Amino acid sequence: MSPVPGAERGSGQSDGPDAGRGSGQGKRARTNPKPLSFRTAGSGLSLKMRAVGLLSRREHSRAELARKLAPYVDADNPDELKQVLDALERENWQSDARFAQSLIHRRAPRKGTALVIQELRQHGLPDDQITQIREQLRGTEFERARTVWQHKFNRAPADRADYARQFRFLASRGFSSDCLRRILGEQDSGTLDE
The missing domain is CATH 1.10.10 (Arc Repressor Mutant, subunit A)
Structure with missing residues (x-):
């Protein structure tokens, strides 16, 4: 018997019910290829869920979290962002003190006081907290x-x-x-x- 053309092993062609679907046999199509942070505002995720998603990856300052969530605020309810941030702080999901300690732990061993303080300012930490951290860092x-x-x-x-x-x-x-x-x-x- 002579082999049938196109029936070579691994050719990806089939005469079955899936014929004509291409070489992606056995693979399921992704229903939502975009990660959480790139979904559109109408995707149905609440601001709090977005914030918890961001905070689950790493600590964020309140100002940084507000900046990242601002594009998703409903125009009809502009106070929603402040309410969500207050709730996250109350429930201890977000803490500027914890964020500052996390950043210090990551940066201070290789960076000087000036650079660490500059980064804390960029993240919007309050001046009184920055003053305390500066004194702590100067000692080491x-x-x-x-x-x-x-x-x-x-x-x-x-x-x-x-x-x-x-x-x-x-x-x-x-x-x-x-x-x-x-x-x-x-x-x-x-x-x-x-």
């Missing part, structure tokens, strides 16, 4: 800067150009110039305990 900045320096360089600057390069690197990470002078100055005098 020297140790954090020294750890970053040891990880990147771990050697004294060979000359003024190398000193400037190491200084610029640490300054770009947001560490204060006083800390950097102390770290690099200790390297010049060889007094850094390792």
